[in-house]
Amino acid sequence: MAHNINFNSETGRYSFFSVKEKAWHGLGQIVEQYPTSEEAIKHAGLDYEVAKKPALIKGAGLLIGNNGEIIEGQDIIIPNRFGTYRTDTNQPFDVVGKDYHIVQNREAFNFFDAIVGSGEGILYETAGALGQGERIFITAKLPGYIRVGNGDDVTEKYIFLTTSHDGSGSITAAFTPIRIVCQNTLNASLRSMSNVVRIKHTSGAKQRLEDAHKVMGLANTLSSQLEGIFNNWAKVKVTDREVRKLIQLALCPNKETFDLLKKGAEDEVSTLYRNTVDDAFAYAMTSDTQQMDTTKGTLFGAYNAVTGYYQNVRSYKDNEAKLQSIVMGGTAQMKGQKAFELCTAFATDGAEILNLN
Known part of the structure; x- marks a missing residue:
């Protein structure tokens, strides 16, 4: 990687x-x-240290002589725009506004x-x-x-x-x-x-x-x-079918896929989504960490199946992409939160929220 x-x-x-x-x-x-x-x-x-200087367009301005000839280029300062940079290496970062602190x-x-x-x-x-x-x-x-x-x-x-x-x-x-x-x-x-x-x-x-x-x-x-x-979720028992349904709903990418799941047309969803669900469900069923008393056949285990998939199974192009996905508001964080909300509802309403009854 x-x-x-x-x-x-x-x-x-x-x-x-x-x-x-x-x-x-x-x-x-x-x-x-x-x-x-x-x-x-x-x-x-x-x-x-990081500092900022006025942003400019290098050599874009022109000085015109008395006879109309071009004498030399001149830098043009961009009003209210500044460039940030490292003072140790002079590495520029980007252009920011005048109020940027x-x-x-x-x-x-x-x-x-x-x-x-x-x-x-x-x-x-x-x-x-x-x-x-x-x-x-x-x-x-x-x-x-x-x-x-x-x-x-x-x-x-x-x-x-x-x-x-x-x-x-x-x-x-x-x-x-x-x-x-x-x-x-x-x-x-x-x-x-x-x-x-x-x-x-x-x-x-x-x-x-x-x-x-x-x-x-x-x-x-x-x-x-x-x-x-x-601790409450670790005491709530779930079937393998319910675990899979929780995973499907947590990882559901859009309303179109949700509607297909709702009418039982799982074979019509995208191959990518189906493979993702299969991988997360396999993690739920086979990972050693999913065989503990707290996770095997429990709602806490179902929740961990989603978060664990993104942390331990899913491939990322690099570790920065993984960091962005899991911690900094990316896909894994959003799906983990969705799993949390589903499990919270399941603990209260049971399988009704999965449309299994």
């Missing part, structure tokens, strides 16, 4: 670090101890430091830069676990943060629970809240602290409620 980790030719290092685990595609730095934010920035090659990499870490300072005890686990350094990401492990069943099925709690320097998006922080036994990202948010907080591009300490507490409050509330929900 390809990768898109930034390589800094000035330092000869890839901009990525991971604690104890093998770094992305064998690139980047592996460290044995959880670092401070200052150490993490250096390990990940994120110790660079650059959030330096260290300021992104300051967001987490606001949590650390409150005694929450988070641990920096990975960080890195993609492309030419225009996008960065940080994952931090939260204390405690979500435990399902007798405690053998454990989910770790993370906050994932990403931001860009090219105007392509705001700072985004998401609560991301990951099931340890299969590294399954459990994409779930309750009806009354999202698992994502979008943070204003500001370097103000007061705002950082407010945003940090907002994310931590979200994480604490979600993790507590999810533990109750998952």
